[in-house]
Amino acid sequence: MSQRTVTRRYATALYQEADATGVLEAVDDDILMLRNSLESNRELSRFFESPVIPAEKKESILQELLEERVHTLTLQFLRLLVQKDRETLTKEILDQYQSLRDEQRGIVDADVTVARSLSDEDRDLLMKALEKKTGKDVRLHVEEDADLIGGLVIRIGDRVFDASVRSRLNELHDRLRNATLPIEANGEAA
Amino acid sequence: MSNGSIRPDEVTDILRRELGNFETEAEEYEAGTVLEAGDGIATLYGMSNAQASELVEFPEQDVEGMVLNLEEDNVGVVLFGDVDAVSEGDEARRTGRIASVGVNENMLGRVIDPLGRPLDGEGPIEGEKTVLPLERKAPGVIYRQPVEEPLQTGIKAIDSMIPIGRGQRELVIGDRQTGKTAVLVDTIINQRKTHEDTTESGDPVYCVYVAVGQKDSTVAQVKRDLERNGAMEHTVIINASASMPTPLQYIAPFAGACIGEFFRDTGRDSLVCFDDLSKQAVAYRELSLLLRRPPGREAYPGDIFYLHSRLLERAAKIINEDNVAAQMNNLPDALEDKVEGGGSLTALPVIETQAGDVSAYIPTNVISITDGQIYLEKDLFNEGIRPAIDVGTSVSRVGGSAQVSAMKDVASTLRIDLSQYRELEAFAKFGSDLDESTQQQLNRGERLVEILNQDQFSPVPVEEQVAIIYAAINGYLDDVAVEDIGEFEEEYVERLRLQHEEVLTEIRETEELTEAAEEAFESVAADLADVYTEEEEEEQEDVLEGAAA
Numbered sequence: 209m210s211q212r213t214v215t216r217r218y219a220t221a222l223y224q225e226a227d228a229t230g231v232l233e234a235v236d237d238d239i240l241m242l243r244n245s246l247e248s249n250r251e252l253s254r255f256f257e258s259p260v261i262p263a264e265k266k267e268s269i270l271q272e273l274l275e276e277r278v279h280t281l282t283l284q285f286l287r288l289l290v291q292k293d294r295e296t297l298t299k300e301i302l303d304q305y306q307s308l309r310d311e312q313r314g315i316v317d318a319d320v321t322v323a324r325s326l327s328d329e330d331r332d333l334l335m336k337a338l339e340k341k342t343g344k345d346v347r348l349h350v351e352e353d354a355d356l357i358g359g360l361v362i363r364i365g366d367r368v369f370d371a372s373v374r375s376r377l378n379e380l381h382d383r384l385r386n387a388t389l390p391i392e393a394n395g396e397a398a
Numbered sequence: 399m400s401n402g403s404i405r406p407d408e409v410t411d412i413l414r415r416e417l418g419n420f421e422t423e424a425e426e427y428e429a430g431t432v433l434e435a436g437d438g439i440a441t442l443y444g445m446s447n448a449q450a451s452e453l454v455e456f457p458e459q460d461v462e463g464m465v466l467n468l469e470e471d472n473v474g475v476v477l478f479g480d481v482d483a484v485s486e487g488d489e490a491r492r493t494g495r496i497a498s499v500g501v502n503e504n505m506l507g508r509v510i511d512p513l514g515r516p517l518d519g520e521g522p523i524e525g526e527k528t529v530l531p532l533e534r535k536a537p538g539v540i541y542r543q544p545v546e547e548p549l550q551t552g553i554k555a556i557d558s559m560i561p562i563g564r565g566q567r568e569l570v571i572g573d574r575q576t577g578k579t580a581v582l583v584d585t586i587i588n589q590r591k592t593h594e595d596t597t598e599s600g601d602p603v604y605c606v607y608v609a610v611g612q613k614d615s616t617v618a619q620v621k622r623d624l625e626r627n628g629a630m631e632h633t634v635i636i637n638a639s640a641s642m643p644t645p646l647q648y649i650a651p652f653a654g655a656c657i658g659e660f661f662r663d664t665g666r667d668s669l670v671c672f673d674d675l676s677k678q679a680v681a682y683r684e685l686s687l688l689l690r691r692p693p694g695r696e697a698y699p700g701d702i703f704y705l706h707s708r709l710l711e712r713a714a715k716i717i718n719e720d721n722v723a724a725q726m727n728n729l730p731d732a733l734e735d736k737v738e739g740g741g742s743l744t745a746l747p748v749i750e751t752q753a754g755d756v757s758a759y760i761p762t763n764v765i766s767i768t769d770g771q772i773y774l775e776k777d778l779f780n781e782g783i784r785p786a787i788d789v790g791t792s793v794s795r796v797g798g799s800a801q802v803s804a805m806k807d808v809a810s811t812l813r814i815d816l817s818q819y820r821e822l823e824a825f826a827k828f829g830s831d832l833d834e835s836t837q838q839q840l841n842r843g844e845r846l847v848e849i850l851n852q853d854q855f856s857p858v859p860v861e862e863q864v865a866i867i868y869a870a871i872n873g874y875l876d877d878v879a880v881e882d883i884g885e886f887e888e889e890y891v892e893r894l895r896l897q898h899e900e901v902l903t904e905i906r907e908t909e910e911l912t913e914a915a916e917e918a919f920e921s922v923a924a925d926l927a928d929v930y931t932e933e934e935e936e937e938q939e940d941v942l943e944g945a946a947a
Contacts, residue, residue, distance in 0.1 A: 212471040363429070366444045368491075371424035379425075383416050 212304075215297055219304035222285050231281055236309060238282040243302045256298045266290045314344045319363040323356040323372070338362070428492040430454075433472060435488075438481045438643055439688045442473040442490050451533055453493045459483035463490070464497050464645060467689050474689050476645035478513065499653050500527030501660040506604065509621060509635040512646050512653040517637055518621075528660060528732045532652040535728040536711035543717045545769075547600060548800040549669065549744050552588030552857020553581065555787045555850040558809035558867055559816075560772055563800025564603075564667050564742040565715025569764055571749045571756065572774030577785050578748050580854050581772065582607065582671040583620060584785075585746065587629040588857035589669060603744075604661045605633040606670040608654035611647050611677030614639045627855055647681035655712045658743040662716060663726070665738025670713075674748035675706060679760045696759045706747075706760075707767050713745035756791075770794035784851055789816050802860060804911035808868045812846065815871070819843025838876075845875045848883040861905040862891050865919050868911075874923035878930045886930055893922050 226235040246253045255261065255269070267287050274283050289295045310316070318338055320326075326334070331348065338346045342364060358373035430445030440456075440463060448454070454463045454475050461483055467474025477484060499514040504525045509518040516523055545563035562568050570578050589603040607624075609617045617637045624630040634657055638650035651672045661668035672678070679702055686699035694700050716723050716739055723739035747768065749761050754776060756765065765771055770793045779786035801809075822840055826832060832840070849870045852858065858866075866887055869875060878886050894902060898918040905915060 210471060366428045366430065366446055367426065368429045369424050369426050375425060380417075380420055383420065384413060 211297065211300065214294065215300045215304040216308075218285075218289070218294065218297075218301045219308050222281075222301075222305055223308055225285075226281055229281065231279055234279040235282055238278040239302055239305050241278070242282075243299075243306065246299055246302070253299065257296050259296075263290050263293075266295065310347075315347055316342055316344045316364055317349060318346050319349050319351065321351045321353050321356060321361045321363075321372075323352070323354055323358050323360070325352055326350055334360075338364070430473060430490045430492075432456075432484060432486055432488045432490060434486060435477075435484045437688050438477050438645065439685070440475045440477060440484050440490070442475055443471070445473050445490065445492060448473050448492055449496065451497050451531075453495045453497055454490050455493055456484050456488055456490050458488060464649070466685065467691075476643075476648075476685055476689075478643055478645055481643055496531050497533070497649065498529050498531045499656045500529045501657050502527045505634045505657065506632055507630050507634075509617070509637055511642070512636055512638050512650040514653070528730075528736070530656045530660060530730050530732060532649055532656060533708075534656070534659065534712070534730065536708065537714050537716065538727050541717055541723060541726045542714050545715050545796045545800050547667075547715075547742070548797075548802055548860075549585075549603065549667075550588055550591075550857075550860050551581070551585040552859070553584055553785060554852055554858055554863050554866070555785060555789070556581070556772060557801075557860060557863055558805060558850075559789055559813050560770065560787070560792050560794040561797035561801040561805070562744065562746075562794060563715075563797045564600075564744050565713060566770075566794070566796055566800070567710045567713045567745040567747065567768040568794060568797070569747050569749060569768040569771040570774070571751060571761060571765070571771050572786070573751055573754055573776045576774035576776055576779050577854075578750070578774055579616075579620065579673055581774070581785055582673060582746055582748065583623055584854060584857055585669065586624060586633055586671070587627045587855060589632060590627070590629050591859070592667075593632050601667050602632065603667045603669050604658075605629070606636065606654045606657045606668065607633060608636045608638075608650050608670065608672050610638050610650050610672070610674060611640050611681060612637075612673065614641070623855065644681045644684050648678060648685055651675065651678055651709055655709060655743070655745075658745075659712060660733075662714065662741040662743040663723075663729070663733050663738075664736050665716075665720075665723075665741045667742045667744070669744045669746065672709075672745065672747040674750050675709075675764060676748075676750045676760050679705070698759060702760070703763050703767075706764055710745055710747060710764075710767050713743045715742040716740060769796045782851075783847065784853065789813060790820065802909035804864045804905050804909055804915075805860060805867075807911045808864050808871055811871065812867065815839075816843065816846055819846065841876055842870075842873065844880055845878070845883060846870055848880055849875070849887060851884075859906070861902045862894075864905055864911065865891065865894055865902070868916070868919045869923040872920070872923075874920075874927045877934075878927055879934055882930050882934075886926060890922060890926055893926065894918065897922065 222235065226232045246256070255266070267290050270283065270286050270290065274286070286295070286298070289298060289301070294301075320334065331350070335346055335348055356372040356374050357377070359371045359376070361372050362369040428445055428447060430442035430448075433441045433443045435441070442454070445454070448465050448468065450465055450468055452465045454465060455461070456463070459480065461477055461479035463475040463477045465473055466476050475490070499512070501514070502523070502525045504523050508516055508520065508523060510523070511517050514523070545565045547564045549562045549564045549566070551557055551562060556562065560568070570581050572578050586605045586607065589605055592600055593602045607620065609620070614637070617635065617639060621630065621635055624633055636650055636654050636657070638647040654670045654672060658668040658670040679698060682702065682705055683698050687693060687697065691699045694702075716726075718740040720737070720739045724737045726737065729737065747764060749764050751761055752758065756762070756773070773788045773791045774786050775788040776786070778788060818839060819842070822836060823843065826836075826840060849866055869890060875883060875886065901915045901918045904912065
């Protein structure tokens with residue numbers, strides 16, 4: 209079974225259980241906290257990925273570490289992962305959960321690459337334009353890349369809107385190279 | 399201002415025009431990311447709307463690929479270009495185009511790759527092209543009609559005993575070095591007549607020669623042979639040589655079928671030679687294994703039969719009614735207003751066997767798909783029989799109704815005579831004394847085998863074939879020494895051409911064997927046979943005299 213199938217199943221299970229017991233908000237916060245901790249704390253992510261630590265020990269550590277900080281459902285979920293030998297996929301499952309929730313709340317991620325940093329005004333303008341186009345709330349991730357020369361590239365999911373000066377120039381380059389010089393039969397240019 | 403030189407301001411003008419048309423609009427496309435790449439396969443993440451057999455481009459690497467696998471969370475792509483250029487993390491873009499070839503008449507005489515790009519260094523292929531998808535469903539039952547018009551190969555053994563009709567699929571099968579390609583090349587050369595003189599030898603037949611996984615030198619040789627014999631003007635060569643990426647070898651026969659269909663659906667006749675499908679099967683096996691599709695018998699994937707059956711099913715004789723043909727199923731948009739009925743696509747697939755084993759997987763598959771096979775035998779080849787066709791195992795299941803009636807009349811007993819001869823020949827090897835009638839049969843058989851022998855690049859017109867076979871079947875050659883048969887044949891045909899041209903023309907035009915024709919054949923053959931028998935007697939006398947002295 210592919211990794212994605214597994215992560216989707218666990219994420220959906222967590223969501224449905226949280227929804228049914230009415231603790232969705234709390235679980236959402238827990239997941240966000242856990243995801244951020246995994247990102248910032250290398251020890252923690254190593255702990256989840258390590259095959260050396262026995263399952264019982266992982267469970268007891270989780271119990272001790274998180275009992276006070278997260279909702280019982282979140283803790284139970286993490287322990288289930290450990291029991292099912294899926295704790296190495298924790299990060300992916302958390303990501304999957306977040307994108308599942310985003311989908312439901314109507315939030316999309318937009319990766320924007322710009323040549324020079326955006327002013328706040330432009331940022332708002334861009335945000336509004338994208339929200340209008342997608343019909344959803346947009347979460348902007350802005351990156352700078354001087355190679356673009358000018359303009360910007362926006363990526364939402366699989367779709368890419370490329371309005372950078374670099375690709376314009378590339379296109380012009382190709383067109384000029386492919387432009388044909390019409391020559392008449394006598395060898396004279398027309 | 400001298401001729402041929404280009405003024406700088408003209409160049410500027412063109413550049414300005416291009417610039418003027420240049421619109422600064424944002425590009426919008428769907429992208430995916432390469433998850434893994436290697437062995438000519440790339441797995442992409444994203445691109446969730448990609449279609450099967452859609453073309454995908456890798457803009458940074460300037461490589462194209464084709465979607466073969468659509469899975470739940472990834473897309474499997476086979477790469478057409480520089481395979482090593484693509485690596486993990488690269489961006490891929492959908493093109494929205496299904497893999498296809500642009501076809502037009504200017505392709506005739508050219509060597510192209512399976513995507514229609516010229517390979518012969520003679521510049522781009524000019525003219526507007528009709529873009530046809532590589533994969534296309536074959537025409538359905540109501541758009542077809544039975545095979546009834548002959549496709550003359552100019553090879554005596556084939557036209558007399560294994561006749562091929564326009565729209566048929568006849569397999570050419572045999573070990574390596576048994577003359578499979580020679581049969582195809584001779585057939586293509588013989589179609590030259592149909593272009594020179596359409597009233598007498600039927601509508602012109604446009605030929606496509608598809609070389610899959612062959613040496614470039616072999617393809618160059620084929621091209622030169624066709625050129626020398628004036629057959630390149632009506633032929634397109636598609637080359638996916640052994641050094642080209644495997645996906646191109648896999649799609650090459652489909653590209654050939656595409657070009658054949660262009661002629662077929664515009665009411666013309668075409669002949670497509672696939673040389674050879676065993677190599678295509680190997681290429682497809684390689685791709686399938688790399689795409690992790692489960693291997694089956696001989697490690698071929700489960701759909702290897704479908705690969706060949708859907709390809710060969712595209713061979714067809716289209717119904718001769720324009721309004722019915724116009725409604726043909728799965729007609730590409732580009733062809734819609736060009737369709738005419740009455741066209742045909744004849745397929746000559748080739749399969750190479752290993753040590754004469756026709757019961758291997760791919761040979762049995764293709765034998766069961768096609769309408770007959772021409773089996774070329776190594777032993778016969780070594781005996782000096784050219785083409786080395788094994789008459790016993792070769793058949794044509796539908797071509798019989800396409801044979802001209804004059805040929806049917808003379809060649810009806812040929813197959814039986816030959817197989818009886820083969821049987822007796824084995825028996826006679828024991829060296830026992832043979833009665834006269836057996837001796838007679840052996841005699842006749844030897845001569846029949848001899849007249850069916852034929853040099854490469856020398857196709858024989860059907861009326862001359864009829865004349866020669868008539869003479870042999872009716873025993874005019876029985877007293878001519880076997881080594882003189884070739885010479886006899888030449889002289890016989892020469893005399894017929896000089897003295898009885900009208901008879902030959904009549905057979906060609908009416909396709910019937912008249913009594914006048916029979917008389918002409920008889921008189922010329924009898925006269926000539928006398929000359930050769932006397933010569934022989936004289937020689938024998940000389941020998942006897944020499945011995946006495």
